[in-house]
Amino acid sequence: MLEKIETLxxxxxxxxxxxxxEKSLEEYRIKYLSRNxxxxxxxxxxxxxxxxxxxxTGKSLNELKVSIxxxxxxxxxxxxxxxxxxxxxxxxxxxxRTFNKGTKHLINQAxxxxxxxxxxxxxxxxxxxxxxxxxxxxxxxxTPDHHPSRDMQDTFYIDSKxxxxxxxxxxxxxxxxxxxxxxxxxxxxxxxxxxxxxxxxVSSRSLAFFHQVEGLYVDRNxxxxxxxxxxxxxxxxxxGDSLKTRLRPSFFPFTEPSAEMDVECFLCxxxxxxxxxxxxxxxxxxxxxxxxxxxxxxxxxxxxxSGYAFGMGIxxxxxxxxxxxxxxxxxxxxxxxxxxx
Ligand code: DAH
Numbered sequence: 001m002l003e004k005i006e007t008l009x010x011x012x013x014x015x016x017x018x019x020x021x022e023k024s025l026e027e028y029r030i031k032y033l034s035r036n037x038x039x040x041x042x043x044x045x046x047x048x049x050x051x052x053x054x055x056x057t058g059k060s061l062n063e064l065k066v067s068i069x070x071x072x073x074x075x076x077x078x079x080x081x082x083x084x085x086x087x088x089x090x091x092x093x094x095x096x097r098t099f100n101k102g103t104k105h106l107i108n109q110a111x112x113x114x115x116x117x118x119x120x121x122x123x124x125x126x127x128x129x130x131x132x133x134x135x136x137x138x139x140x141x142x143t144p145d146h147h148p149s150r151d152m153q154d155t156f157y158i159d160s161k162x163x164x165x166x167x168x169x170x171x172x173x174x175x176x177x178x179x180x181x182x183x184x185x186x187x188x189x190x191x192x193x194x195x196x197x198x199x200x201x202v203s204s205r206s207l208a209f210f211h212q213v214e215g216l217y218v219d220r221n222x223x224x225x226x227x228x229x230x231x232x233x234x235x236x237x238x239x240g241d242s243l244k245t246r247l248r249p250s251f252f253p254f255t256e257p258s259a260e261m262d263v264e265c266f267l268c269x270x271x272x273x274x275x276x277x278x279x280x281x282x283x284x285x286x287x288x289x290x291x292x293x294x295x296x297x298x299x300x301x302x303x304x305x306s307g308y309a310f311g312m313g314i315x316x317x318x319x320x321x322x323x324x325x326x327x328x329x330x331x332x333x334x335x336x337x338x339x340x341x
Contacts, residue, residue, distance in 0.1 A: 001042075001049060005060045008038065009067060016071045025075050032068045039065055106322075106341040107211055107330060110314050111193040114213050117237045118191040121230070123215065126190040128176030130197075131158065133165035136175040141254040142293045156197050156208075169197035173214035174254060174311055177290075180216065181298040186305050187219040193314075204326040211314040216290070218300065218307030224257070224289055227308035231261055231287065239263055239321070244270070246281065255288025255309055266320060275320070282320050285312035 012032060019025050032038050042061055049057050104112075115125050138150055148154065149171060158167040176192035192214040200206040217230070228247060235245045243264045250260040262283050265276035272278040287310035292302035315327050322341070324330070329337050 001045060001057055002053070002060055005042065005057070005064050008042075009064050012064070012068050012071065016075065019071075019075045019079075022079060022081060025072070025079060028075075029072055033072060039068065100335070100339075103338070103341070105330075105338070106318060107314060109341065110318055111211060111213065114234075114238065114312075114314075115191050115193055117234055118215060121233065123189050123191040123217075126176060126180050126192050127194055128170070128173060128179050128192055130170060130195055131167060132170040132175045133167050135165055136178045137168060137170050137172070140178040140294065140297045141174055142291050142297075143253040147253065152199075154199055156199055169209075171198050172196055172311060173212040174309070176214055177216045177254070177294070177309055178298060181218070181295075181300060186300060186307075187217075188307070189217050189219075191215050202328070204328065207315075207327055207331070210316075210327070213312050213314060215310045216307065217309075218290065218295075218305055220305060222289075222306045222308060224308070227287060227289070227310070230308075231285070231310060235261070235263055235284075239266070247287075250286060250288075252286055252288055254291050254294050255286075256291045258286065258288035261285045261287060261310075267323075284317055284320075285310050287311070 015028065019028055030037060034040075042064075046054075046057060046061055115123075119125065134150070137155075138147070143149065155171050156169040158169070160167045173192050173194050173196060176190070176194070180188060180190050180192075194211065194214075195209055196212050197209045198206075200208055202208065215230075217226075231247075232245055235243065243266070245264070246262050247259040248262060250258045252258040260283050262281035264270045265273060265280055265282050267273050267275050268280065270280035272280050276282055287308065290307040290309050295302040295305060295307075315330060318324060318330075319327065
């Protein structure tokens with residue numbers, strides 16, 4: 001064994017002359033110093049050496065180990081790192097490739113912006129359900145069975161066989177009014193953004209779904225003038241100071257009295273143009289004082305509480321605000337459209 005160790009001393013020294021790269025250093029390490037390397041196997045053999053030779057052999061073996069470790073350490077300290085890029089002629093000083101950064105979809109931006117305007121004056125966001133039952137979408141909102149909006153032609157019903165209630169895709173975020181009033185006692189001050197569904201033919205002005213933002217405020221002594229003040233505040237924040245607004249009498253089953261709010265046409269500033277159909281005004285939302293029947297349905301005493309509600313369509317408003325000519329553009333994911341916002 002002594003002889004073998006002596007030979008390895010010479011060999012390992014000679015081989016070390018050839019270490020000139022990280023790769024050859026690693027090969028050297030694996031050959032001599034790794035777990036399955038030569039040194040370890042010599043130490044295994046050493047266990048079998050007879051007692052008399054143990055001293056001399058052990059000493060020599062240790063010298064070999066120290067020598068090889070030193071060679072390895074010295075080389076490692078002095079080697080230049082390998083050029084892993086090889087002979088590649090890439091110019092690393094060239095500017096990098098740019099990539100498109102995504103943005104929030106215009107609809108989501110609008111939902112957040114509108115909710116934010118109302119949050120500033122104390123409204124809390126409450127999201128209802130897209131799948132609703134007839135009770136929350138219609139009955140509790142004082143919309144009787146014979147109302148045309150309950151017709152199969154206008155509403156997507158869901159197969160509800162075996163269920164206690166008829167289910168549908170909500171046609172309006174107003175159902176969230178009922179959900180929240182069932183949950184909490186007044187005062188209630190919520191804003192509820194979300195998607196609604198109607199069985200409409202697809203055209204440049206309508207799709208089978210769109211988005212609405214609903215608002216509801218219930219407390220003691222809430223008045224119509226507060227509704228007007230709140231909506232005017234919203235219109236100023238969202239459309240800018242310069243546009244006039246007006247309320248027109250209207251009808252909704254769940255509010256009494258009801259109204260619709262118009263803003264001055266952005267394009268023609270009330271002079272009359274194609275967009276406002278020469279009226280000078282654009283309708284943006286429906287609103288009114290919560291009907292006492294609705295309060296009774298949810299267990300609020302209409303003698304004690306009053307409130308107002310409003311609901312607006314988002315796509316329509318955005319089409320007006322940004323001059324988008326076709327509602328389908330919002331959903332086609334055409335990057336040329338999306339990146340404008
Ligand atoms: N839900 C109505 C619609 O979809 C909009 C609406 C009108 C909401 C009056 C209201 C309201 O809260 O008070 O046409």
